[in-house]
Amino acid sequence: MPSQFSMPSFSVPGIEAVIATTRHSYPKHFHTQFGIGLIISGAQKSLSGRGLVEAGSGDIITVNPGEVHDGRPMGEGPRSWRMLYLEPELIAQATSELGTGKLSGSEFSLPVLSDNRVASCFHSLFSCITQPQPGSPLAQEQSLFLLLARLFHHREPMVTMPTLRLAQQRLDDDPATPVSLGELSQLCGISCYQLIRSFQQTIGITPHAYLIQRRIQLARRLIANGTSLAESAVAAGFADQSHMTRQFTRTLGISPGLYARRLRQC
Numbered sequence: 001m002p003s004q005f006s007m008p009s010f011s012v013p014g015i016e017a018v019i020a021t022t023r024h025s026y027p028k029h030f031h032t033q034f035g036i037g038l039i040i041s042g043a044q045k046s047l048s049g050r051g052l053v054e055a056g057s058g059d060i061i062t063v064n065p066g067e068v069h070d071g072r073p074m075g076e077g078p079r080s081w082r083m084l085y086l087e088p089e090l091i092a093q094a095t096s097e098l099g100t101g102k103l104s105g106s107e108f109s110l111p112v113l114s115d116n117r118v119a120s121c122f123h124s125l126f127s128c129i130t131q132p133q134p135g136s137p138l139a140q141e142q143s144l145f146l147l148l149a150r151l152f153h154h155r156e157p158m159v160t161m162p163t164l165r166l167a168q169q170r171l172d173d174d175p176a177t178p179v180s181l182g183e184l185s186q187l188c189g190i191s192c193y194q195l196i197r198s199f200q201q202t203i204g205i206t207p208h209a210y211l212i213q214r215r216i217q218l219a220r221r222l223i224a225n226g227t228s229l230a231e232s233a234v235a236a237g238f239a240d241q242s243h244m245t246r247q248f249t250r251t252l253g254i255s256p257g258l259y260a261r262r263l264r265q266c
Helices: 088-098 116-130 137-151 161-173 181-188 192-203 207-224 229-235 241-252 256-265
Strands: 004-006 015-022 026-029 034-041 043-048 051-056 060-063 069-073 079-086
Touching: 015 116, 034 116, 043 079, 060 116, 079 088, 079 116, 088 137, 088 192, 116 137, 137 181, 137 192, 137 207, 161 181, 161 192, 161 207, 181 192, 192 207, 207 229, 207 241, 207 256, 229 241, 229 256, 241 256
Parallel strands: none
Antiparallel strands: 004 015, 015 079, 026 069, 034 060, 034 079, 043 051, 043 069
């Protein structure tokens, strides 16, 4: 099988994405960015300053800036992986929010992890920034913080509902207008990661998932009042009608078009 290598195009500053399937053996080299990857199939072996690394399907691999390492396949077949390369400045900003210290003290300690929760967080971030219609800034920020918090083993005290109410009220009052994680955390006077964890623990879903639910509810009311599907999608804050359709159908089990037709039959 010939090597396959692609870099999905997207506009998220400070992040590069790579998708690869190859039997190529990489010589010793290093990156100036932090690297986080997921082995999709096959297995690979590499040697770095953190020791010998053997990673198979489902494993998370990490690399720190300036860390010299190589890479070669294990077995006869190729290995496939997805990688995200993050600029140190982006990691510095995120770890500052997480309270893990200055950039000089922020390094990935484990070169390989077998952790389904970390893999799920990686999938969410990778999909959020590389899909044809990238997720909202709120979704991207949220996915990044959740992934880095698990990789840096970060924990923060939970906060109660009264503290979260301002963020929830902002999402309730104006779901159609884009909002950032920073804006919501400032409203509550807590860190971004504290907002995500406490919101999920207290309300049951993350801030972004809650925003999507509010947008679906708004779109449902608009459609029920006779607004066209395309106009409802824009008015509810979705990128376009297809985005609304996916979220609407996933949540309610019925497409917006079918929902509108059923209402007309009543």
